[in-house]
Amino acid sequence: TNPLKEQDGIGRVIRALKHNGIDALVPIGGDDTLSVAARLSEAGFATVGVPKTIDNDLSVTEFCIGFDTAVGVVTEALDRLHTTASAHHRVMVVEVMGRDTGWVALVGGVAGGADLIIIPEFEIPLSDVEAHLYRRRGEGKLFSIIVVAEGARIRELEEESGGEGEKDAFGHVRLAKRGIGDLLASRVERETGFETRVTVLGHLQRGGSPTPVDRIWATRLGVAAVDLIVDGKSGVIPIRRNGEVEVVPLAAVIKETRRVPRDLYDLSRVFE
Structure with a gap:
């Protein structure tokens, strides 16, 4: 309220x-x-x-x-995901919190060794994401980890999802229902043919020790x-x-x- x-x-x-x-x-x-x-x-x-x-x-x-704790959660998750990503030659899309800014995604992504970080402040087209993945494969790097902030904007995905959606009492779009991680993972796999999985850290970032x-x-x-x-x-x-x-x-x-x-x-x- x-x-x-x-x-x-x-x-x-x-x-x-x-x-x-x-x-x-x-x-x-x-x-x-x-x-x-x-x-x-x-x-x-x-x-x-x-x-x-x-x-x-x-x-x-x-x-x-709360910021330092959230970054620690993201960093640990990326450390763990590196194992399965490299073993199965997968693209791993990790959605983290960040409605209007990408502090958690950026700092957690750098600390955890993400290969590509997508945040609200700097919009990139889907073609850049795909080019990044093809380039890594061409260099013999058979896996990739992409960190995306929940509020990041990729124009092609917004067109596919059909708009912003439901808002809360403060006028914010309910990003949990927007699902940019799922949208990005599905589109990447469809466009590139690379096996892609998504992990949404969600409220795990907001609790714990x-x-x-x-x-x-x-x-x-x-x-x-x-x-x-x-x-x-x-x-x-x-x-x-x-x-x-x-x-x-x-x-x-x-x-x-x-x-x-x-x-x-x-x-x-x-x-x-």
Whole structure:
């Protein structure tokens, strides 16, 4: 539910909080959650955010809780898939999370040795994917691992799927039902004749045992958020910048989406 789209949604939320004896709130999440948090603060309710999204796409902060753990899951999955891909001379398509940005796909893909990484920031045509696979076969490399972010766009696949599809309360397309991994794997096998399999990591990336980095920074940012509430602050959020905890306005982290830069994307293409 998105209270910003409900009649008197923010007012109802505040009344419910006060009715239950809650006089301050620390919302932990990404741009959707923190957009609501900012409005709560603007309406006069004490609110301090904490940056938590595996997409790692909030502005200003250089770290979001959950990202490091998600990257670890992707890296381990790619390490395991290399075995079957090489043994059976297959193309493996691995779909990972990333609606508007490709941080998980890019960093996890580079760390896990993916041969091709497809992310929302840099659209590529299906012909480039096929050319990549043919080139590897010509070089005697009989398997390939392609990592694709769930929100990546390949025009030919969108035409085949017939549009964006169902949306959630925040206006986002339900990417789990879009299935770009399945679409890409089917089309690649049909066009090239190479045996192709798909693995959709899905919610495996969002749970499990957090990495030490995530545990430590969740603790530091959480403690900082509580301290800010105690000090009477609102409409702000503790972030990591230059390796230290800093405090910035909530509006700063949701102002725009932090996208994968060209130089980092180019780094991933060195190994194609």
